[in-house]
Amino acid sequence: MKKRMLLIFIVLNFSIALYGCSDPKYINLENKPHKGYYTELLYKAVKDNNYDFTMLDTNLYKNVIVKDEDKYILKSTIKSLTTNNFIDKPTDLKEKPMYKLFINQNSKKYVINIYSNNIISVFPWDGNFPEDFVDLKTVPDAYKLEQFCKYVYDK
Secondary structure (H helix, E strand, O other): OHHHHHHHHHHHHHHHHHHHHHOOOOOOOOOOOOOOHHHHHHHHHHOOOOOEEEEEEOOOOEEEEOOHHHOHHHHHHHHOOOHHHEEOOOOOOOOOOOEEEEEEEOOEEEEEEEOOOOEEEEEEOOOOOOOEEEEOOOOOHHHOHHHHHHHHHHO
């Protein structure tokens, strides 16, 4: 009788423990569709200007809310990108970004890490794939996000 109760307890416990594994929400066996996947999703999220946009200076840990009149820079930067701007993760990448941009649109949250004037990364708060790395060397200076962050911080 004790063996039977122990067996039932083990089987029941095991089946309850594995029940959470049946939800495919966090199981992802796919590859990233393309190098600019998250940037494309971000552009779709910010297209209508209905989002919150904040900047964090990681040296001083000062958070600044970006005003509505300055939000255009994000769309302009993304629109100026081509497929050649999306790169693999650089080997000489700093561990800590200089600035972080947080974009919140309803339930979607995106982060842009700014490592230098030419290298940024884009990813959603809860993404399954590696972040998009973007080389901004060919982007006009007016659309470079490091300069934008300095402008917003000094404003």
